[in-house]
Amino acid sequence: MVDLANLPPEQVRALRRAPDAGFRAPMLASLSKPTDPPPPRAGWSFERKLDGVRVIATRERGERPRLWSRNRKPADASYPEVVEALDAAGPDRFVLDGEIIAADGRFGSLQARMHLSDPRRARATGVAIECHLFDLLVLDDLDVTRLPLVTRKALLGTVVRPEPPVLVLSPALDGDPLELRDAACADGWEGLIAKRLDAPYVEGRSHDWRKLKCVRDQEFVIGGWTDPAGSRSVLGALLVGYHEDGVLRYAGKVGTGFDDAALQLLRATLDPLTTDVDPFSDAPRERGRHWVRPELVCQVGFGEWTSDGRLRHPRYQGLRDDKDPREVVREVPPAREH
Numbered sequence: 001m002v003d004l005a006n007l008p009p010e011q012v013r014a015l016r017r018a019p020d021a022g023f024r025a026p027m028l029a030s031l032s033k034p035t036d037p038p039p040p041r042a043g044w045s046f047e048r049k050l051d052g053v054r055v056i057a058t059r060e061r062g063e064r065p066r067l068w069s070r071n072r073k074p075a076d077a078s079y080p081e082v083v084e085a086l087d088a089a090g091p092d093r094f095v096l097d098g099e100i101i102a103a104d105g106r107f108g109s110l111q112a113r114m115h116l117s118d119p120r121r122a123r124a125t126g127v128a129i130e131c132h133l134f135d136l137l138v139l140d141d142l143d144v145t146r147l148p149l150v151t152r153k154a155l156l157g158t159v160v161r162p163e164p165p166v167l168v169l170s171p172a173l174d175g176d177p178l179e180l181r182d183a184a185c186a187d188g189w190e191g192l193i194a195k196r197l198d199a200p201y202v203e204g205r206s207h208d209w210r211k212l213k214c215v216r217d218q219e220f221v222i223g224g225w226t227d228p229a230g231s232r233s234v235l236g237a238l239l240v241g242y243h244e245d246g247v248l249r250y251a252g253k254v255g256t257g258f259d260d261a262a263l264q265l266l267r268a269t270l271d272p273l274t275t276d277v278d279p280f281s282d283a284p285r286e287r288g289r290h291w292v293r294p295e296l297v298c299q300v301g302f303g304e305w306t307s308d309g310r311l312r313h314p315r316y317q318g319l320r321d322d323k324d325p326r327e328v329v330r331e332v333p334p335a336r337e338h
Contacts, residue, residue: 007147007151014146014147015142015143015144015146015147016142016143016146018093018138018142018143020060021059021060021061021094021095021138022060022095023056023058023068023095024137024138024203025072026054026056026097026203027097027135027203027206028204028205029193029205029206029209029210030205030206030209031332032194032211032212032213038177038178038181038194038212039177039194039196040177041176041177043196044177044194044196045149045150045153045172045194045196046172046173046177046193046195047170047171047173047193047195048170048173048189048193049184049190049191049192049193049211049212049213050099050101050132050190051107051190052099052100052101052102052107052110052132053069053099053101053110053114053322054069054070055067055068055070055097055098055131056068056069056095056096057090057095057096058094058095058096058138059087059091059092059093059094060093061092061093065086065087065090066083067082067083069321070322070323071323071324071327073321073322075100075322076119077116077118078113078114078115078116078122079100079122079129080119080123081123082100082166082167084166085131085163085166085167086131086167089161089162089163091140091159091160093140093141094138094159094160095137095138096135096136096137096156097134097136097137097201098131098132098133098134098135098170099131099134100130100131100132101129102127102128102130103127103128103129104128107299107317107318108318109127110127110129110318111265111318111319112127112261113125113127113129114318114319114320114321115319115321128165130165130166130168131166131167131168132170133156133160133167133169133170134169134170136152136153136155136156136159137201139155139159145200145201145202146200147200148197148198148199148200149195149196149197149198149199150197156169180192181212181214184214185214190214190215191211191213191214192211193209193210193211193212194212195208196209215301216301216302216303217299217301217302217317218299218300219299219320219328220240220242220251220254220297220300220328221243221279221294221325222238222239222270222296222298223239223240223241223248223278223280223291223292223294224239224278224289224291224292225237225239225270225289225292226239226253226255226287226288226289226290227287227288227290232263233263234263234264234266235266235267235270236255236288237253237255238253238254238255238298239252239280239284239289240253240254240298240300240311241294242328243325243326243327243328244329247281248279248281248294249280249281249282249309249330250280250281250282250284250310251309251311251330252284252311253284253314254298254311254314254315254316255314256314256316257301257315258316262318266319269296269319270292270296274290274292275291275292276291277293279291294325296319297320297328298316298317298318298320299316299317299319299320300314300315300316301314301317302314302315305330
C-alpha cells in the first residue's frame with residue numbers, strides 16, 4: 001500500500017480507490033509553435049521527446065505485467081524484455097506510462113519489432129530496446145492520477161527499480177528552458193516535452209503537457225500508393241491524408257525515406273487493403289495510383305505545409321500501429337497564451 005505519511009492532507013484527499021489496474025487512455029501533449037517561447041522554468045518540468053512508441057504498462061496483483069499501445073492494442077509479444085523487467089522491478093499492482101524506443105534512437109529500427117506477435121521472433125530481430133517510464137497512474141489499490149505530477153514522479157522513483165538498459169526512469173532536465181530546447185535541437189533530438197508540475201494526469205490531449213519540437217513530423221493516414229518509376233520496385237510513393245470535418249483530406253505523396261525492407265513491408269500490408277474507392281475528399285491527380293481502405297497510419301517528417309495544404313519535402317519514417325486512423329488530424333499549434 002502507498003505510504004501516505006509524507007503527503008499533505010489535500011493530496012491524501014485527492015486519492016481514489018482503483019477498481020482495476022487495467023488499460024488507461026494516455027495523456028497527450030499539445031503542440032507548441034517553434035517560434036513560441038518555452039514555458040517558464042518555474043512550475044514546469046522538461047524531458048526529452050522520445051522517438052518511439054507510447055506504452056501503458058499494467059499489472060493486476062498476482063499476474064504478469066501487460067503492455068498496451070496508446071490505442072489499446074496488446075504489445076507484450078513485441079517487447080518481452082520489458083515485461084520481464086517490470087515483473088522483476090515493478091510493484092505488485094500498477095498502471096505506468098512510458099515510451100519504448102530503439103537503443104540506437106531511430107524510430108525506423110523499431111519497425112522490425114512493432115508488428116510481431118511472437119516474443120521469440122521479436123528477440124531474434126537483434127533490435128535492442130529501452131522502456132523509458134515517466135508517469136504513475138495506479139499504485140497498489142490507489143488511483144493517483146489526481147496527484148500533481150511532481151508527486152507522481154516522486155512516487156514512481158520509489159516504487160520502480162530501474163533495470164538498465166531495458167527499464168529506465170525518464171529524467172527531468174535541469175536548466176533554462178530556451179537553452180534546453182536549443183541544445184536538444186543541436187544534438188539532433190526530436191525536441192522536448194514540457195509538463196506542468198502541479199497538473200493531474202488526464203486522458204486525452206492537454207495544454208499541461210506541451211511538445212517543443214525541433215523537427216516537423218506527425219502521423220498521416222495512408223489512402224493509396226503510386227506505381228514505381230525508374231530503378232525503384234514495389235511501389236513509388238504513398239498517398240497520405242488526415243481527417244477534417246468528417247472526411248479524409250489529401251496531404252501529399254511521400255516518395256522518400258524507404259529502404260528495401262520498408263518497401264516490401266508496405267506492399268505486403270497494403271495489398272490486402274486495396275479498393276476501387278477513393279478514400280480522399282479531394283482526390284489527388286497522380287498517375288498510376290492505387291487506393292486502399294484508410295486503415296494504416298504512418299509517421300512522416302516534412303519541411304512545412306504549403307499554402308494549398310500540401311506537405312513540402314515529406315519523408316517516410318515508419319508505420320504506426322499505436323494510433324487509430326480516425327484520430328489522425330492535422331497538428332496545429334494552439335494560439336499563444338497571454
